[in-house]
Amino acid sequence: MMKSTFAHMFSKSSNNMKSSEIRELLKLLNSPEMISFAGGLPNPDAFPIEKLKPVMDHVMASHARDALQYGTTEGHNKLRDVIARGMGEHYGAPQQMSNILITNGSQQGLNLISKVFLNPGDKVLTGNPTYLGAIMAFVAHEASISAVTIDEQGMVPELLEDKLKYLDRRKEHPKFMYLVPTFQNPTGVTIPHKRREKIYEIMCKYDLILVEDDPYGLLRFEGKREPLMKSFDDENRVIYLGTFSKILxxxxxxxxxxxxxxxIRKVSIAKQAEDLCTNSFGQFCVFEAMYHNILFPHIEEIVNLYRKKRDLMIDALETHFPKDVRWNKPQGGLFLWLVMPDYINTLTMLPKAIENNVAYVTGEPFFPNGGGHNTMRLNYSYATDDQIVEGIKRLADVIKEFIDENKGKIAEDYVSIP
Ligand SMILES: Cc1ncc(COP(=O)(O)O)c(C=O)c1O
Known part of the structure; x- marks a missing residue:
C-alpha cells in the first residue's frame, strides 16, 4: 500500500471524520449474489420514472433558462412557497417562505446546522442509538455527543431531564438536541404524542434547541400520524429538516x-461557501412533480409497497429466526431493529454473513456513547420480495450457527457509557 504523503497535512476536523460503515457496505451491493439489507435505499422499481419523464420535458420546454441556471442560495421560490404552505396543510406547522431554505438533501442540513452552531467541544444531545450520518456531521465539527438511552417509544423524557440536570451541574449547556421522532433510523421507533409534548416542555425549561429530522414521517403504513415537534413550536426553538429523498x-x-x-439567514451564508445553491434542475423537477400532482399518489404507492415488504420480512423472521432474537414492527419507515442475545457480537458475525451472501448493518456505530454490540438494522425497502425471503433464511442460518458457537459465553468487555 502506498505510504500516505499527506497525513500530516490533513486538518484536525478531517481526522475526526470516519468513513461510514454503511457507505463501505453499500459497495457490496455490486456483487450479484449478495442480498443486502444494509443500505437505506428506496426501491428503484418504485421510482415514478414514466410519470417523471413528461415533468422533465416540461421543465426543459418551459423553464430551461432558469432550471439550467444558478439559483438563489435559499432555493427556488415556488418550491419554498409550496413547502411553506404544505407544512401547514399536511403537518399543522405553517411557515412563511422566509423560514424555508432548500438544501442538497437533509444531510446537508445537518452539516450546515453543525457549521453554524458548533464550536469544538460543544455538546450535542442525541438518542442512543441515533442516525449515523448525523453523528458523522456532529463529530466532523468536533462536537461532543451526549446520548440519552431510548426505549421502544424513542427518547425517554425522564432520562432526558436527568441528563440535562447533570449537564447543568457541570455548566455544559448543549447547543442543540437532535431527534428523528418518527420511524427513527436505525430503530424504526416513533415517539408518541404525549412524549413529544413532554420533551418539548423539557426543551423549553432547559432552553434547548431541537433539530427535528423527518425523512420517514410520510411513509406511514398504519396507525395515527403523530404531530411534528415543529407543530408545538410556540417558542421558535425547532429546526425542522425535510427531504424528498425517501418520498420521491x-x-x-x-x-x-x-x-x-x-x-435561515445564517445557514444561507454558510451554504454559499459550500455549494452556492442547491441543484436548480432538481428543484424545478421536484416542484413540477408536486404541481402536477405526482408526489402524493406516488407516496401512497410506495407506502403500499413497503408495507408489504415489511410484512414479508417479519413473516420470514418469524418462520426462520431462532426465538432468542427479538425485533420490532414499526408502523412505517424503512427499517427493522433486531436485538440478539448478549453473547452475540453482530460485528464479529458480519464476515460470516457476507460469506453467505447476505449483508446487514451492525448496530454499534449508531450508539455515540457505546453499546449495541448485539444489535443490527435491517432494511426492507430495497430488496426484491424473493430476496427478502431468501436473505432472511441465509441470515437465520448464520445466526443459528453463531448462537451454537457462542452460547454460554459472557459478553466480552462491552461497556455502555450512559
Ligand atoms: C435520519 C436521516 N436523516 C437524513 C438522511 C439524509 O437524507 P438525504 O440527504 O437524502 O435527504 C437520512 C438518509 O438515510 C436519514 O436516514
Whole structure:
C-alpha cells in the first residue's frame, strides 16, 4: 500500500471524520449474489420514472433558462412557497417562505446546522442509538455527543431531564438536541404524542434547541400520524429538516430546512461557501412533480409497497429466526431493529454473513456513547420480495450457527457509557 504523503497535512476536523460503515457496505451491493439489507435505499422499481419523464420535458420546454441556471442560495421560490404552505396543510406547522431554505438533501442540513452552531467541544444531545450520518456531521465539527438511552417509544423524557440536570451541574449547556421522532433510523421507533409534548416542555425549561429530522414521517403504513415537534413550536426553538429523498427520489438531492428566519439567514451564508445553491434542475423537477400532482399518489404507492415488504420480512423472521432474537414492527419507515442475545457480537458475525451472501448493518456505530454490540438494522425497502425471503433464511442460518458457537459465553468487555 502506498505510504500516505499527506497525513500530516490533513486538518484536525478531517481526522475526526470516519468513513461510514454503511457507505463501505453499500459497495457490496455490486456483487450479484449478495442480498443486502444494509443500505437505506428506496426501491428503484418504485421510482415514478414514466410519470417523471413528461415533468422533465416540461421543465426543459418551459423553464430551461432558469432550471439550467444558478439559483438563489435559499432555493427556488415556488418550491419554498409550496413547502411553506404544505407544512401547514399536511403537518399543522405553517411557515412563511422566509423560514424555508432548500438544501442538497437533509444531510446537508445537518452539516450546515453543525457549521453554524458548533464550536469544538460543544455538546450535542442525541438518542442512543441515533442516525449515523448525523453523528458523522456532529463529530466532523468536533462536537461532543451526549446520548440519552431510548426505549421502544424513542427518547425517554425522564432520562432526558436527568441528563440535562447533570449537564447543568457541570455548566455544559448543549447547543442543540437532535431527534428523528418518527420511524427513527436505525430503530424504526416513533415517539408518541404525549412524549413529544413532554420533551418539548423539557426543551423549553432547559432552553434547548431541537433539530427535528423527518425523512420517514410520510411513509406511514398504519396507525395515527403523530404531530411534528415543529407543530408545538410556540417558542421558535425547532429546526425542522425535510427531504424528498425517501418520498420521491434521492437522486434529485432536494431537501429543506424550516427554521426561524435568523437561523435561515445564517445557514444561507454558510451554504454559499459550500455549494452556492442547491441543484436548480432538481428543484424545478421536484416542484413540477408536486404541481402536477405526482408526489402524493406516488407516496401512497410506495407506502403500499413497503408495507408489504415489511410484512414479508417479519413473516420470514418469524418462520426462520431462532426465538432468542427479538425485533420490532414499526408502523412505517424503512427499517427493522433486531436485538440478539448478549453473547452475540453482530460485528464479529458480519464476515460470516457476507460469506453467505447476505449483508446487514451492525448496530454499534449508531450508539455515540457505546453499546449495541448485539444489535443490527435491517432494511426492507430495497430488496426484491424473493430476496427478502431468501436473505432472511441465509441470515437465520448464520445466526443459528453463531448462537451454537457462542452460547454460554459472557459478553466480552462491552461497556455502555450512559
Ligand atoms: C435520519 C436521516 N436523516 C437524513 C438522511 C439524509 O437524507 P438525504 O440527504 O437524502 O435527504 C437520512 C438518509 O438515510 C436519514 O436516514
Amino acid at each position: 427520489a434521492p437522486g434529485f438531492r432536494v431537501g429543506w430546512m424550516a427554521a426561524p428566519e435568523e437561523i
